[in-house]
Amino acid sequence: MDQTSRRLGSEARAALLLSLVPKVGPQISSVLREHFGSATAVIDAPPSELRRVPGVGPSLAMEIAKAGQSIDVDVEIQRCAQHQIEIIPFGDDRYPRNLLEIPDPPQILYVQGDLLPTDMLSIAIVGTRHATHYGRKVASRLASALTRAGLTVVSGMARGIDAAAHHGALEANGRTLAVLPAGLTNIYPSEHKELAFDISHSGALISESPSHAPISRGTFPRRNRIVTGLSLGVIVIEAADRSGALISARHAAEQGREVFAVPGPIDSRVSRGCHQLIRDGAKLVENVDHILEELGPLVDATSGDSGEAIHHPAELQLNEQEQAVLKHIETMPTSVDAIISQTGLPVPRVLATLSALELRRLVRRVGGNKVMRV
Numbered sequence: 001m002d003q004t005s006r007r008l009g010s011e012a013r014a015a016l017l018l019s020l021v022p023k024v025g026p027q028i029s030s031v032l033r034e035h036f037g038s039a040t041a042v043i044d045a046p047p048s049e050l051r052r053v054p055g056v057g058p059s060l061a062m063e064i065a066k067a068g069q070s071i072d073v074d075v076e077i078q079r080c081a082q083h084q085i086e087i088i089p090f091g092d093d094r095y096p097r098n099l100l101e102i103p104d105p106p107q108i109l110y111v112q113g114d115l116l117p118t119d120m121l122s123i124a125i126v127g128t129r130h131a132t133h134y135g136r137k138v139a140s141r142l143a144s145a146l147t148r149a150g151l152t153v154v155s156g157m158a159r160g161i162d163a164a165a166h167h168g169a170l171e172a173n174g175r176t177l178a179v180l181p182a183g184l185t186n187i188y189p190s191e192h193k194e195l196a197f198d199i200s201h202s203g204a205l206i207s208e209s210p211s212h213a214p215i216s217r218g219t220f221p222r223r224n225r226i227v228t229g230l231s232l233g234v235i236v237i238e239a240a241d242r243s244g245a246l247i248s249a250r251h252a253a254e255q256g257r258e259v260f261a262v263p264g265p266i267d268s269r270v271s272r273g274c275h276q277l278i279r280d281g282a283k284l285v286e287n288v289d290h291i292l293e294e295l296g297p298l299v300d301a302t303s304g305d306s307g308e309a310i311h312h313p314a315e316l317q318l319n320e321q322e323q324a325v326l327k328h329i330e331t332m333p334t335s336v337d338a339i340i341s342q343t344g345l346p347v348p349r350v351l352a353t354l355s356a357l358e359l360r361r362l363v364r365r366v367g368g369n370k371v372m373r374v
Helices: 003-007 010-019 026-036 039-044 058-065 073-082 133-148 161-171 190-201 219-229 244-254 269-279 288-294 313-317 320-326 336-343 347-359
Strands: 086-089 108-113 122-127 152-155 176-179 203-207 233-237 258-262 363-365 370-373
Touching (some): 010 039, 010 073, 010 108, 026 039, 073 086, 122 133, 122 161, 122 219, 161 176, 161 190, 176 190, 233 269, 258 269, 258 288, 288 313, 320 347, 336 370, 347 363
Parallel strands (some): 122 233, 152 176, 233 258
Antiparallel strands (some): 086 108, 108 203, 363 370
């Protein structure tokens, strides 16, 4: 038995089997599991019980009921093992925390490469496939700066802006994740096979489609919701009026993510969507500081490269003195005198640093001589 097979328990195998049933997408799968309590119970349920679930008709109920006989899960497990693809079911410890927050998370993730806890600090960069030189340059520059700041760049590995973002992250020796619209052995677009290889060794390739699945209608919007779901916010660079990047922006807003947009020339067709987003309230972006300043506190703290707990992405940009002061500020009111005592820094430096942290919206003053983390 190979390593992938050993990792998949009975519930994980049932979840994988359910995901391989045609016409069982993430929404139907989620409804089924909520109704029956587990993927195993779904697979074991008779057609009469399956038909009680909204959205499950007689034909689909029969497909699910006979899945154990008609679908060989081990074929998919072995195929993934041959291509070093990890199968990560919903609820697994390796499942990305950010994806747990979205309304319709993938029930199965296929991953080639490594997912790390620090990938919780991710930013998506999306935009048109028909990018201009300006758009590609901005995407690459922002991606490089974001990874140097300690964030992971997420995109869809499409032509244009997506590819420029991945290349920018890789050139800065940073981490980047690519979410594909098809199976991970079916790289799309085909000319990005070398890029896919580089990403899998400096981050990960991700899909919710079985390893050999081709692109089909509807896979791109489903892919886009994972791109934004993995991220704290999404940056849109060059998007025409009906661009798929605007769908990503809508997904991000519905998921409670921050939406950023890069302006372009006022007569540029591929920037009209970005300008509309800015008019509708998206944050205008010129540099990385604008992004980090707008991102709110993390739901759960994560660790940065230094091992220190990160509560807010803006902490990644702090110098040593700012980090030293912030480390001694609690989520409850903390006296300035205690901070001065604990840091050993001169009073003027501590006061100046507190003002800088307040400007970055990492702390706020409560009373005359106390501060607390935001």
